Each structure stands twice: as C-alpha cells, then as structure tokens.
Amino acid sequence: MKRTAFFISDGTGITAETLGQSLLSQFENIEFTKLLRPYVDTIEKAHDMVQQINAAAERDGARPIIFDTVVNNEIRDQLARSNGYMIDIFSTFLAPLELELGDGSSYSVGKTHSILHNTHYKDRIDAVHFAMDNDDGARTQHYNEADIIVIGVSRCGKTPSCLYMALKYGIRAANYPLTEDDMERLQLPASLKQHKHKLFGLTIDPERLASIRNERRPNSRYASFAQCEFEVREVENLFRRENIPHINSTHFSVEEISAKILVHMGIERRLK
C-alpha cells in the first residue's frame, strides 16, 4: 500500500518532520513517499501546496497524511481545504498546555530555533570548529578543553558522531584513531592516558568495517577482512583492559551513537 506524507511548516519544518517520521515508522506495511515542505509562509505557497496534496491524493487513490506546524491561521485554513488528512501538531498540544501552564502561548513563527540561536548558537559553532580542528588525532594538545574524546579504529564512525554532538548539543568532542602503529598488544598513547576519564570507545563488526573501507580503498590490505578483524580485536581488548566504556556502532545511527555516548559518560546535554 502506498501513501504520501507531507511535512509542512512556515518555519524549517524540523518539528513536523521529526514527529512525522517517528509516527510513520510505526507503520511497517505502508510505503510512504515523504515530502518536506518548509517555509510555506504565504497564501500563494499554500495554494501551491494544496495542488500538490490533491495531485498526490489522486495518484495514490488515498488521502495524503499532512503533519503541519504552520502558525499562520490563513495558511492553515488553506491547507485544511485540501484532500489531505491533517495532523495539526501545534493545535493538538497547545490548548491543553495553556491550561496546565495558566498562560497564553505566543504561537509565533519559527520560535524554537530562534531561541536556540540566541542563547546557544555560539556554543554550537565553537564546538563544531573544535570537532573539526581535533578530528582524526590531528592535534592532541587541546584535549584539556574537550568534553569527550572518542577513540576507535579508522572508519568506525568517530567523526560523524563527534560532529553531531557538537552541532546538536554544543559538546566539544575530539576523536583519535587507534592506528596500526599502536596495534600489537595495543597500549593507550601517552596523549590519551592523561585524559582517560574523557575516553569513549567505538567498535564495529569487522565485516561492516571491511565493507566501508573497501569503498575507500578497494582491495587494499587496509580494507581486508583479516586486517579489520585483527584491528577490531586488538582495540576491543584494549577497551576491556583499560576499562574504557564503549559501544558497538554497527547497528546504530549517528543520533543513537551520540545519545548513548552521552548517557554512558554522564554528560548532561546543554538544553536551552
């Protein structure tokens, strides 16, 4: 069965998309075409949306599902005239919240991220530059400023996880690759030893690692299963010997890896 879903907002659409994706993922038997439509902030754009929605309804032979966080009343009224099934996220929750909080809501356009911007922006940007500058063991002299240092073999997912923690939470995350030079009866490099309480290990299934490395350097020793298997085993032994908290990244997304790291390390995300 096929259905179309629209995530519509007069802002970035991040809330509509995040909630919509989460809800739709619970319906495994249905194949959704998912369309993100941010900045629908004029009546003209609303008219265009209605045409898109109605065209999808005709194509699918079923009502498209619409997740919207549109604040403007006139635009919402337009969308409601389409042949879609509307899930109006703000309306659903704001009325009961106003009662509970005993206060009116401002219900203004794009509020969330403007707030993030004002109070939190600099932390996040600084953290991104920190992650870039301290990626892949490039330098180790700034580890005293790090909140966390992610270690593991080359291509196990360190870099994207560090960047995600920086962008989303303003966490200063460095990463250091444990390379073959360190491999036989692997020891912690001196630059890491002094920051042992900040270390978090990533590991990965050797099959998956070999497949990732093969795309980068096909048929190299670096990408061979034997080499990957050896490196992963050595690194996992090191994590255990040194009591370094670690997880296997193979079946997790960047979001999941990051959330797990922060829970393990007891780092409170800086929510503002």
Next chain:
Amino acid sequence: MKRTAFFISDGTGITAETLGQSLLSQFENIEFTKLLRPYVDTIEKAHDMVQQINAAAERDGARPIIFDTVVNNEIRDQLARSNGYMIDIFSTFLAPLELELGDGSSYSVGKTHSILHNTHYKDRIDAVHFAMDNDDGARTQHYNEADIIVIGVSRCGKTPSCLYMALKYGIRAANYPLTEDDMERLQLPASLKQHKHKLFGLTIDPERLASIRNERRPNSRYASFAQCEFEVREVENLFRRENIPHINSTHFSVEEISAKILVHMGIERRLK
C-alpha cells in the same frame, strides 16, 4: 514563573525533545528547566525518573511537564504515577493514524532512527566526509560531485551549515571562502565559475562578523570592523553582479540557514 520539563524516551529522545522544545518556546513568560532523559528502558530507570520528577515538582511548587515517547507500557505506567503532567506523544497520534491508515502500528522502540540507519546511513556518512574534505576551499577538484557550494567571507557560518546539511540530509555540500586576495573588485575564482549553478552565498552583518573574528584573533586587522565591512560589501556586490542566490545568516540558526539554502536551490531533501 519556573517550571521543569522532562523529555523522556526509551530511545534517543530526539522526537520528545524536538516537539517539546517547539511547544515550550511558545510560552515566553515561563522559565523552563529542560531535562533530556533518553534510554529510560527499564523499570528501575523509570522508578528513578519518578523520583526526579517528584523532586522537581516539590522544588518548583508546580507539576513538571513530561513529553514522552516511551513505547513500553509498563514504563509508561510508572511515569504516569509521578506528580508530572504527562504529554504522551505516541498515544495521542497513533490511534487516529491507525484508523486513517487502516492498519495497526508496530509501536516499536527507536524505530525512526533504525530506519534512517538502514536506508540512509551511508549517504549521510559519505556526505559528512565530503563536507570535511571540501571544507574551506581545501580542494576544488571534486566540485563536480557537490550538490551545492556555499561561498562567503571567512567565519560567516559556511562550515556548520554544510556539515548540518550533510549529517541531516546526506547533501554533499562544499564550501569556499572568498578571501582578501580576491577582494578588490571581487571576481569569481575560476574554480567556482564552472559550477556557477551550484553556488549559494552567505553574508553576515559586519558588526557580528567582527565580533566572531575578534574571539579568534583579537584586535587583528582581520577582525577589525573596517575590514569586515569592506569584505562583506565586496562579497555582497559580487553576489548581486553574478546573480548568485544568497541570504544573510546573522539572525538564523544552522537549521534555518540550511533549510533556506535547500529551498532556494530547489534541492529536495532525501527523506527515507
């Protein structure tokens, strides 16, 4: 007025946090303490959460607001016994969606991001490495593989925006700094000219640019207002002369800048 808000999940908590932040930002008169609690996936952790919620209720003299996406019934039941005001996100929407879609939902733990992982993961990781390798004009020979090339003066927000587009949407975004060498009657460098349809310009208020640069190199010519003002004027003139779409990043978050770039460029985000 002070209230505490909890974003609780047995997965990453991203959905609870995103929706909760979005809703709470509509209440400007209330000061919220916001606490993210991911991976609350055992009865023991649920008990601990109840204690945290009740402690906050006592501290604030008012019920904490709880946004939850917990799938496990027993854990939800525990949380419901706390002194919090619960907004149960999945329950609210899944029942009407099941009716509309004519199908049961699997309502399984952490589904969204596992799905992202399976179908989308490689694109995102490749895009992150592309953004890293093609950051700050480091190389220009791979621009034919880029979806977009962000240009602008140093420290106007290019790097975080490119990384965000990569991490979130798997978009291959390179960035190129327009430097002083190019400044007098600024021309497009040859390496950019041939990819003109992929160019997007970022600009920024000179005051803000000077303040950002001053943190990096205090009291330098690079950070002086006169220099910033000159560079921004030259670059904005270039954008206009060459008809390059552009926005001013000063008052926008990384999320907003990225969403605006993709709308301007007509790039469809790869939602799966």
